[in-house]
Amino acid sequence: MSAIDDLADQLARDALDAAARLGDDRLIDDISKAIGASSPVSQEAFVSAxxxxxxxxxGRAVMDSRLTQAASQKAGPEKSGG
Known part of the structure; x- marks a missing residue:
């Protein structure tokens, strides 16, 4: 990764965390606009990240859900045949 990609990814991680903690879906857009005002290249790297x-x-949520489902099916009571 280039330095700009590394910086944009770090900001993306921090922004996603802050948006979740604040319950503010618009925070990402506001940060993107602030970046884009001075550096469209940085803005694109941030948005991509x-x-x-x-x-x-x-994707991880889907995988975790399937793993949880599989674990609960294995841990469930066995049907006895008779």
Missing amino acids: VRIRQALAR
């Missing part, structure tokens, strides 16, 4: 992290979080 946010989208990647959000997509990966959704």
Whole structure:
């Protein structure tokens, strides 16, 4: 990764965390606009990092849900045959 990508990714992590803690979905957009006012390249790197992290979080949630489902099915009571 380039320095700009590293910096944008760190800001994306911090912004996503702050947005979750504040319950403020608009925070990401506000940060993006602030960055874009002085550096469109940095803005694009930030937005890309946010989208990647959000997509990966959704993917992880699906995987975790399937693992939980599988674990609960294995731990459930066995049907006896007679």
